[in-house]
Amino acid sequence: MNWKTFGAMLARDAHVARRNAIQLFLQTFLQPLLFVFIFGRVMVGSGYLPPQYKSLLLPGIIAICMVFTGIWAVAMPLIAEFQWTREIEDRLLAPIGVGWVAIEKVIAGMLQALIAGLVVIPLAWLVLRPGVEINIGSPWSFAAIILLVATFSACGGLALGCTINQQHIGLMFGMVITPMIFFGCTYYPWSALKSFPFLQKAVLINPLVYASEGMRATLVPQFPHLSIAAVLGALVCFDVLLLVVGLRQFEKKAVS
């Protein structure tokens, strides 16, 4: 392991992110904040949704924001760099194992997802207030979950970015991302699906469910949620699975 090379690659990603800061900011936060505004302010304010919905919505929005920031940050550059610009070749030729180039991408994606998660909380709170009741009971559980969610998003980005062809990006959004959001227990708690028993079981294959429910369990435990242990276990499994698949796909792309 060559830490200097690894550090330089991280520095490169940080440099590029800084250069595109405004674009990244809008891309990351505009959609969740608009969503929070319409559902949390307009719909609640006009009486279509109960006031508690504000607190119920917030964890889901954080989960969506983190997961898609991480996926986007890792997958989109990889799709372009492997298939079109081939920019990544410079780093593949750096004196380090090619697997570490992928790990670096994952770490960079995780950092972006964490920043997105930590920034969207106060932003959404500002839009929603008053009436949001956040109760962080166990900061350690919250830290563990937010870290596992960030890892899941970046590893998911790695696996998708090394699997999807450039011409299938639209399909990826339509077939993977959109169903993931709607069946991800982001806008409703998992327990709300109890009138749809089959669906309630089927959505458990969606990792976003554990991200949303984990956020709910640690930020707004007053609502029904999956147990923290189940969430942690499932997220660890998804993280490992996606990392292994992502690394294998990455090496296939990097070395022919």
Next chain:
Amino acid sequence: MVGVRTQDLHKVYSSSPPAAAGGFAPRPDGKKGKQAKVQIPALDGLSLEILPGEIFGLLGPNGAGKSTTVGVLTTRVRPSSGQAWVGEHDVWQEPALVKRLIGVVPQRPNLDFSLTAREILIFHAAYFGIGSKQRDERADALLEKFKLTERSNQMVRGFSGGMMQRLSIARAMMHDPQVLFLDEPSAGLDPQTRILLWEIIREYHQAGKTVLLTTHNMEEADALCQRLAIVDHGHVIALGTPKELKASIPGGFLLRLRFGRQPEDLIERLQGLAGVREVRAADTTGMDIYADRGGSLIPEIASLAANSGAELSDVHISEPSLENLFLHHTGRSLRD
């Protein structure tokens, strides 16, 4: 000084060759079957030894296996079998060590579009663990050498093809590698830039470095390379200095003739002419003659053809060249 060696390399792609290998190899049947597993052989027992401190050229037509060879030696293409070494290091046992020793200029620029020209050089050096003061000095010197100083703080997205190519070479030199790989370095360059590039390659070589370049440009191979391997269908068909290789063509001159009609005994009669070393029927109406002399043979050929009832319709004479050598070994032109 560091040499490069390959032994009995084989590579079969099971889908079209990826970008790292130049993205091209001939399809055996020319169509994509539904049985997805198309087997495309790219290297077929390629063995080479490039001496430390040598400028070595791989010459061959598109799809001959040049880029795949470079891909194997630069850790980007895993061979199906065989071994490759850079210095004492097996490329596939110690890839990270090998990557320290090599600099690679790809066939198509792969510059980091999110960075400026100068940042590309600086970050490249940082990947190789070079300290910040040295990075700055080297970047400035290389930008100057490649005449890019004025554009150094611009994003490379808007650069012309030639500028990108120059920057790619500067980047490959940034960590001062012992072996420089250049895949078709002068493709698409204007003559001025090509000459600048040749000077820089020679200068780099004089500093004791090994250079391996691939080309299908005869002039470049002839002008630059100390030794050449002519590659076709994934193996080496001829190896030597440009001079030796050219001397190996029978006679040296090549006369490509075309007749309206070709009587059967014409080959034999042409072979009898003084100075003619070898006669080959190229197709039904064409004939390739390897000979010691060129233009002075034409009147004799014309009268001989007339006597045999064959009318000479086209003549092309070329002097001893690597192009002729390739044609002699493969029966095909390099540009085919």
